[in-house]
Amino acid sequence: MVSFDDTFRRQLHELFVWRRDVRRFRTDPLPDGTIERLIEIACLSPSVGLSQPWRFVIVDDEARRRAVIDDFKACNADALRSYSGERAAKYAALKLSGLEEAPGHLAVFAEKTDRIGAGLGRVTMPETSEYSVVAAICSMWLAARAEGIGIGWVSILNPDRIHGVLEIPDSWKFIGYLCIGYPQTECDRPELEQAKWESRRGPDEFTIRR
Numbered sequence: 001m002v003s004f005d006d007t008f009r010r011q012l013h014e015l016f017v018w019r020r021d022v023r024r025f026r027t028d029p030l031p032d033g034t035i036e037r038l039i040e041i042a043c044l045s046p047s048v049g050l051s052q053p054w055r056f057v058i059v060d061d062e063a064r065r066r067a068v069i070d071d072f073k074a075c076n077a078d079a080l081r082s083y084s085g086e087r088a089a090k091y092a093a094l095k096l097s098g099l100e101e102a103p104g105h106l107a108v109f110a111e112k113t114d115r116i117g118a119g120l121g122r123v124t125m126p127e128t129s130e131y132s133v134v135a136a137i138c139s140m141w142l143a144a145r146a147e148g149i150g151i152g153w154v155s156i157l158n159p160d161r162i163h164g165v166l167e168i169p170d171s172w173k174f175i176g177y178l179c180i181g182y183p184q185t186e187c188d189r190p191e192l193e194q195a196k197w198e199s200r201r202g203p204d205e206f207t208i209r210r
């Protein structure tokens, strides 16, 4: 039996508070095997029917990384055009990826056709395979933070282009692109809150009873 004491619980709470979406990375490399170890932890996550639909692509190739950065720039420019006035000015000032600086690039996909798990839990809700992959990313996000490593989730990308750049099978659905590295700073408040883009709200705003 394993049990967790108050000290651990307090520290775990601190981990939740201090996990951040990181966009500002130091460029020093991660120790060999770091991303592989984080993937190992991610694979301990819950998954529908124990289907383990997560698929990880460590992107080391310079040309592919550059193509992802170019795609981000194009998508971000499109996104900027969807805002006007003060919002547009604010959006333009945000830093929304650390793709250029982060030593680690990890693309994450959900395998949609694999028979692992024999379809259990997915018959009425096939999207639960994507949910399982998101759960895996969250585990990795927290585990990384516990080691002082930052992760930034980038979704300002065109999934079809990412598929092409990385030569990914059609049955894999793109879930997210993660930048991984040492953060320049640490903070207990989301960067979007510091930039006055949005503020974090309390649980009362999101909870109802029936």
Ligand SMILES: Cc1cc2c(cc1C)N(C[C@H](O)[C@H](O)[C@H](O)COP(=O)(O)O)c1[nH]c(=O)[nH]c(=O)c1N2
Pocket: 019, 020, 021, 022, 023, 095, 096, 097, 153, 154, 155, 156, 176, 189, 190, 191, 192
């Ligand atoms: C599915 C998904 C997709 C994205 C994000 C998150 C998630 C869950 N986030 C990070 C997001 O902005 C961040 O989590 C919130 O602002 C809250 O900040 P903390 O994560 O608490 O630091 C994010 N951030 C960013 O700068 N560029 C991006 O493309 C995305 N995309």
